[in-house]
Amino acid sequence: MGLFEPHGRYRRRNGQVALNVADFLTIDAMPEVAGKRVLVRADLNVPMVDGHVGDATRLTAAVPTLAALADRGAVVLVLSHFGRPKGGDRSATLRPVAAALADVLGRPVAFVEDCAGAAAQAAVAALAPGAVVVLENTRFHAGEEADDPAFAAEMAKLGDFFVNDAFSAAHRAHASTVGLARLLPSFAGRSMEAELTALQKALGHPEHPVAAVVGGAKVSSKLDVLTHLVSRVDHLMIGGGMANTFLAAKGVSVGKSLCEHDLAGTARDILARADAAGCTVHLPYDVVVAKQFAANAPHRTCNVHDVADDEMILDIGDSAVEALGDALKICKTLVWNGPLGAFETPPFDRATVALARIAGALTQSGSLLSVAGGGDTVAALNHAGVADQFSFVSTAGGAFLEWMEGKALPGVDALRESAGSKGHA
Secondary structure, eight states, X not given: OOSEEEESOOOOOOOOOXXXXXXXXXGGGOOOOTTOEEEEEOOOOOOEETTEESOOHHHHHHHHHHHHHHHTTOEEEEEOOOSOOOTTOOOSOSHHHHHHHHHHHTSOOEEESOSSSHHHHHHHHTOOTTOEEEEOOGGGXXXXXXXXXXXXXXXXXXXXXXXXXXXXXXXXXXXXXXXXXXXXXXXXXXXXXXXXXXXXXXXXXXXXXXXXEEOOSOGGGGHHHHHHHTTTOSEEEEOHHHHHHHHHXXXXXXXXXXXXXXXXXXXXXHHHHHHHHTOEEEEESEEEXXXXXXXXXXXXXXXXXXXXXXOEEEEEOHHHHHHHHHHHXXXXXXXXXXXXXXXXXXXXXXXXXXXXXXXXXXXXXXXXXXXXXXXHHHHHHHHHTOGGGSSEEOOOSHHHHHHHTTOOOHHHHHHHHHHHSTTTO
């Protein structure tokens, strides 16, 4: 028995994924935009701390598109949702975000107090070429999340072109992500283009062997991901709490560990699918255990078959990480979603940090194309200090997960349909 328990066998395969990105038009394909009004769907849904933006990553991601359009003389109208306002709650205003965007963009950014209607039209009509303006939260209108055609039509009156630069919202069929693409000539912004290009390389038409690291607390939250990936990748490396469910399904006692025992049958079915597809599933052979879940709690590393009844698995062991690293060294492509252990609580971050650094080094050497995404994943890679070493790190959460599940993304489909429709190409 090896340091990791591989379930299945390696076999090189080529397959297609449900998200097969067809041709889409980018902003490089736009006609003359000087003096034209361009509606840009960005993702300005950033965390706020005491009235100030706590993390400007998504604002920074919007800069290349906004700057390019403004430099070409377009009137740039930025659309975004912000939070989940209910009823008449107007506290989720984008006004402070507009000010933060100006700082990141390095040029003035105006603010308009609506994203549709006569007042918005009048405000937009007064803007000069090259101006950038943030329109108020699209979710202040019920028609946004309902993808109401009438609301989309009101927003469309403000613009001559539509640019979707919010991959992180592409899994939502809303008026500002899908409705506008039906009404205006539509294009992918720089951030959207980068996301789609990276994801296509990672699972659309990857270079094999392909590895996927999937971690997290529960199998139930990533059932569709696991089921989809076993037929797309050559090595599936399962970590986090969900690994415990697979170990239990194979008859291993996991003590007090987080484990969905009721999903044992589902786990065995996924392993059987992997066998049939020729995918090797890696489960930990040695693990880090403790009797309490707390920072720097007394802990030990043991064989996975030696976990005591009063212990819980909180990370995978050094030998297991080394085995995973060896597997990565023969791979050409890596997709990563989720930590291997309870990385927010030291010392149970060691495995995630160690494997992330191995992946980063392989990427920097040119032997591995690495794509990662998901909130916990981005945080873990930043914690390991290697986010900038990966080929691409997605800022998307739900959209990235649905892409890994092989689901169609309405926002992406709308761009593709617009590119193929008459008058939009």
